[in-house]
Amino acid sequence: MGSLHEGHLNLVKQASEHCPIVVVSIFVNPAQFGPNEDLDKYPRTLSHDLELLRSLNCVDSVFLPKVKDIYPSGIPLEIEKQKGTFIEVKGISHQLEGTTRPLFFRGVSTVVAKLFNIVQPNHTFFGQKDAQQCAVIRALISDLHFPIEMHVGATKREHNGLAMSSRNQYLTPEMRNYATALYNALTTIKNGLGKGERNREILLSKGYEIIEEATKTVKEKNLGFELKLDYLSVADPTTLEELQEIEEGKGAIISGALFVGTTRIIDNLLFNCTL
């Protein structure tokens, strides 16, 4: 979706190590935004993006479709008005991020299938920061038998631990500072798992504590914004269902979403699994 940061650039570098030809698509995909989401204000920094890509010196082609190229029948945000072909990955699209954004992964799956057919890559590169997206795309590739190998690049972080995201542009430096509560909560849960704790409630409670503390501090300091937790999750890496007990030898995706003011940030850590 453009507004490139180090996370994206790292995926491009990874691609250039695997592939003789590297194609980057930049397209802010209306189908993955709900009617009340930030499609209009989503950051668009095309000329800067192109500069960054040029500086990498490994990109053969940048694909910049117009909305009407991708959605010839148009793409109204209200689902009832939409016409044309849409793809859903059932079973892993409606929990976690799909709870508050029920059409998000339908939009993602649809646009990615189109991009696959246009670009026809042999390899594709997605960032771990969007863990559920990785799971959905992996299922899309496998279920629809796209002859494409998927690679997942590690999440890039700021020095304070905050996962890089185009939406971080919405955050003031102070917000970014407190936004790290999400990463800290996830880290605490992962450390708990690492130390052998397997009880879901005990694991999550340590995460909630960290978020609550940060929320309280922000409120007390009267900083002009609020922190509000959307969710913390410890889920099965394949089904994305919440794990009640984490069996020995079984992995987990530890993830969460946090509102920092009106900006919603997400993050995740992997325990004994890959995406």
Next chain:
Amino acid sequence: MGSLHEGHLNLVKQASEHCPIVVVSIFVNPAQFGPNEDLDKYPRTLSHDLELLRSLNCVDSVFLPKVKDIYPSGIPLEIEKQKGTFIEVKGISHQLEGTTRPLFFRGVSTVVAKLFNIVQPNHTFFGQKDAQQCAVIRALISDLHFPIEMHVGATKREHNGLAMSSRNQYLTPEMRNYATALYNALTTIKNGLGKGERNREILLSKGYEIIEEATKTVKEKNLGFELKLDYLSVADPTTLEELQEIEEGKGAIISGALFVGTTRIIDNLLFNCTL
């Protein structure tokens, strides 16, 4: 779906004229059957199908996937239980055949996309008898940017006009005889259009008359089955919406569905348009 008849074989011949390599898929697709439809009793005549294909002497490969190859997460007929990737072509999937079979085109779109990605054809061949299916697949190819050219083969008919269909195997000779009422009704409507009639109600009424007459005869003769019309339609070739007035120079798909006993047959004729 196999159970091949002359209509299918004609598509294969057409393919061999266009393409150096011809691949035929045979797969009875559970996803396009509803819970109360004829998945279990759908005719399966594989060894005869293979003989027929061999006799054409132009088929390079026959693709015979198992259900679990195509639906690795399984494919329960109840939609709520389904997991995995599904494709819908919104706007043209829920009228006509989609009215009584709401998941039919979702199943068709999904399996065809999978077959496309597995076989990776440059050309694909579908039969006109399933006109709405042709429209849906054409939209699927265009919307998802499959690099595939679609061809539509003319409907093959028995000497009495009955459109060839694998489901005709369910019909006794007497049923087949009265089943032609559908073709006759569609022909009458098309002739009306040809003579310049543009009023929907007048056009359709001629068709209904033919069906009613046949229905009455079957009842009077006490033949042990009933005819029951599902629908007659005069629709826009692109949107598949019912045409109220047929504008001069505008084409139409004239289509219908008829129950002959418990067997539902469909047919269509094109007026000034292609699929």
